[in-house]
Amino acid sequence: MFEGKIMFSSFWNFAERLCRLVSLKNTGSFAIISFSCKRSINALNCPSGYVIGTDSLCYKVYDTHSSYRDASAKCLSDGGHLASIHNAFANSLVQQLGQNAGTVIWLGLNCPDTNANNCRWVDGMGTPATYNAFYPGNPSGIGECVLMMISGAANGRWVTGDCDSMQIGFACQVDVQS
Incomplete structure (x- = not known):
């Protein structure tokens, strides 16, 4: 059906502003090519400094080292909350x-104990963490707040x-603006 055709994907490398070009010819391989990606004229936008993600949400990481509470307050002042992550993308x-x-970051997830099933997002709804990327041995019971590592074996893991005592960067999320 798609043999020998080129298909454009909505997967983005947000940091580099690159699109992914997918060729379904033979192997289904893809190449990352620097070019302008087509967007709908009615595309939704993010506030300044935020990038669009999934489910009509925008994300921003602040490198200002803050306690969890101060980070949460900053996200609220932006009109959002600490980031809730519901999928691998x-x-x-x-x-x-x-x-x-260049910083590890607070996420909007609290874990009252070492059972990941008891973790809840601080998104105003207390949504359970049905998706998680916990590093083995976590949640560990050392604190209730969840952070994402950005290097080493734990890169991208929680x-x-x-x-209160940890002062690190943080990720905020807000709804897209129409």
Whole structure:
């Protein structure tokens, strides 16, 4: 059906502003090519400094080292909350943004104990963490707040940390603007 045709994908490397060109000829391989990607004229936009992600959400990583509470307050002042990650695509995007900022980052997830099933997003709805990227041994019970690592073996993985004593970067999310 797609033999020998070129197909354009909506997968983006947000940090580099590259599109993915997919060729379904033979192997289904793809190439990353720097060019302008087509957007709908009615495309939704993100506030300044934010990048569009999935599910009509925009993300931004701040490299300002803050406690969990101060980070949450900053996200609220932006009109959003600490980032809630519900799929691997959003996790990869926030990971890239964290790497660009050069800091580990607070996420909007709280874990009251070592059972990942008890973790809840601080998105105003207390949504359970049905998707997670916890590093083995986490949640560890060392603090209730969740952060994303951005390097080494734990790159893109989540660990728990002390909400008050740790001062690190953070990821905010807001709804897209129409």
